[in-house]
Amino acid sequence: MSGFDTLDPWLTDEQRAFRRNVREFFAEDPVRKAVAALGVHEPREESGLLDVYRRLGERGWLAAAWPEEYGGLGLTAVEAGIVLEEMVLNGVPEDQHVLSIDTVGQLLLLAGTPEQRTRHLPALAKGEQIATVLFTEPHCGSDLAALRTRAVPDGDGWRLSGRKIFNQKSQFAEWALCAARTDEGPVRYHGITLFLLPLRSPGVVINPVWSMGDERFNEIVIEDVRLTAEHIVGPVDAGWQLLNDMLLLERTGMDFQAKLRRWLDIVVADARRTGRLADSGYAQRIADVDAQLKAGRALAWRMVRAQVSGEPDPVASAASKWFITQQSDAVVRLGADVMGLDGLLSRWDGEAPADGLLESVYRQSPAHTLASGTSEVMLQIIAASGLELSS
Structure with missing residues (x-):
């Protein structure tokens, strides 16, 4: 997890301390075991409610930006972004969080009635229920x-x-x-x-x-x-406008960039183990992809800060989502070249490097350009609303 600078200049001292606390949480042995257990499912099996989500919910971190009355801490989108980024970097599945907290829960905060919020939000914030x-x-x-x-x-x-x-x-x-x-x-x-x-x-x-x-x-x-x-x-x-408002809040690209960073860090670790990192050809490609991911991360955090300032930008959000997810292919191809045929072994093969992560990533990465709005839709938003180009 050394692929980015933790001393982000836009973070306050309190927010840096918050990130350290979240990192210490994920380093705890019970949490590491709970996360590791998620990778032992048989094919076509998956987890529902996650123990690590409940542990985050106990601290108010799962929905850190929500008001305390609904199970959050009343913090900002920055702290919420820190939690999501650290979750993904530590291999915690983020789908439940994106659906329950960032999408449905956030829309209820935006447009739900007091009764709807009181009935549904606390259970989501505690990791005791899932919404989709x-x-x-x-x-x-x-x-x-x-x-x-x-x-x-x-x-x-x-x-x-x-x-x-x-x-x-x-x-x-x-x-x-x-x-x-x-x-x-x-x-x-x-x-x-x-x-x-x-x-x-x-x-x-x-x-x-x-x-x-x-x-x-x-x-x-x-x-x-x-x-x-x-x-x-x-x-x-009037649901169309609400959907647009919700998707604007969802399209920071934070979860995508963190996932790509985790994938690249695993590829780099394997290149170091096999000695390929000393090869100038591999080293240059790794440096190039690393630079693209750092640029994507900067875009994602810019979108988060725009939310905090109350000035979210639909065009910039679309650009952030598009740019970040376009890097998926480069990371996967780099991983396939660095790890070779062994990298295509699934996690159900005892000899698979990195617990078969690359093989799983190879299957899942195309979805990045579809989820939360396809790349084509993002380009349409940029062209029509940003560049004012007509079809």
């Missing part, structure tokens, strides 16, 4: 305005029906933030409403969708599930 999102549908990915899941009025409530796909952690989650169409007006981006859907409701069926990744996706079939006004987040028909 239901946006993508079989016929539409990034174009959420084309979604077909519908909620029709039913007395004082709604009847929700539709089909969602490529959702993670739904098999473990208690509830999900679901986008549904509630009006068919002439404006495509109007008439979308966000609902809190209890996933154990009659009429909700969760089917696995297997992929090359270690963690499964899911298909969610929703058949005539009745919801009430207490399940609606934000105004009816």
